[in-house]
Amino acid sequence: MTRTQRRDPHTKTILFVVMGVLITLLLSSSALAADTKVYKGRLSYHWAPKHYSAIMANKFAEECKKATNGRLDIELFPSGQLYSIAQIVPALSEGSVDMGGLLDVLFMRVDKNFFLAGMMRFFDSFQQKRDFWEKTPEGRKYWDALQQKLGIRILAYIPVGPTCYFSSERPLDSVDAFKGLKARTLIGTERYSFDPLGISFVKVSTAEVYTALKSGMINTLQTVPSATKAYSWWDFLKYAQQPYNFYADAYVAANTKWWDSLPKDIQEIVLNDVGPKISKEATEGVMAYSDEALKELVEKHGGTISTMPDSEVKKLIEIEKTQVWPKIAENIDPALYEAAKKFAGHQ
Secondary structure (H helix, E strand, C coil): CCHHHHHHHHHHHHHHHHHHHHHHHHHHHHHHHHHHCCEEEEEECCCCCCCHHHHHHHHHHHHHHHHCCCCEEEEEECCCCCCCCCCHHHHHHHCCCCEEEEEHHHHHHCCHHHHHHHCCCCCCCHHHHHHHHHHCHHHHHHHHHHHHHHCEEEEEECCCEEEEEEECCCCCCCCHHHCCCEEEECCHHHHHHHHHHCCEEEECCHHHHHHHHHHCCCCEEEECHHHHHHCCHHHCCCEEEECCCEEECEEEEEEHHHHHCCCHHHHHHHHHHHHHHHHHHHHHHHHHHHHHHHHHHHHHHCCEEEECCHHHHHHHHHHHHHHHHHHHHHHCCHHHHHHHHHHHCCC
């Protein structure tokens, strides 16, 4: 055996080791490249910058970027730059935009069973409403089916806030005080409540409210306190009614196809870390933010808050129970409505 032949086993071993190191380096480089790849997304919402939901939508995007070390980079399009409140659901469903800020009442246009979400004084908190849709068999059935039908995935709650009536006309401290007012209506279920109160109404978009108030076309609307601040409606609205009568929820949702294109680890970070974190902060903070907006209405804009006596609140609730909810329920699956009444303590 020659000297060269005697070295062959060692040479082969060294070659295998070198090749192994090179392969490991190549694989590590590929993994590193995959880990550092930036995934882009566009998030569209209609709220103005000072609106509470806009603030929390921005924070959601910031937290996604932070938690993924920059790998999920969400570009924001506020104030309806891309899509209006009426356009966002179909745009998101069709994949024209990756993510959107949605109101829960927008789902009524897709499935009339979600008229339930727009019933005044029915649910007593954001959590009660969410628990019905997510934790009861009857609610979950429609909740999952809706997202599947629209091709969306709800990622976080960014509640719009508790609503109350605002008016430029007079204090709203009794049931009779509503008679003869001219209101803006945005969602279909509001109209059922307006009729027995003697309120006339006209459909006015969010962008048109300021002009409608200024011209006298309307003198009343039901909205969240942060909206009066965000859109400067408090230039005209001087009377706020308490207590709150509705909990307007909202979400950050993603188009399912875009969402499914993201790496699993990014999805898990959003679902298990960012989503719950933002939902908790937004829900806990929205009541305080709303109360502060009311305080600012009084202190800086000469507003008045009228708190209804318990006797008048009971009258309003009785009107809803006997004259409003039954009419709305004609659009809802009877089994779903009965389950919701039982869950919310209305039986």
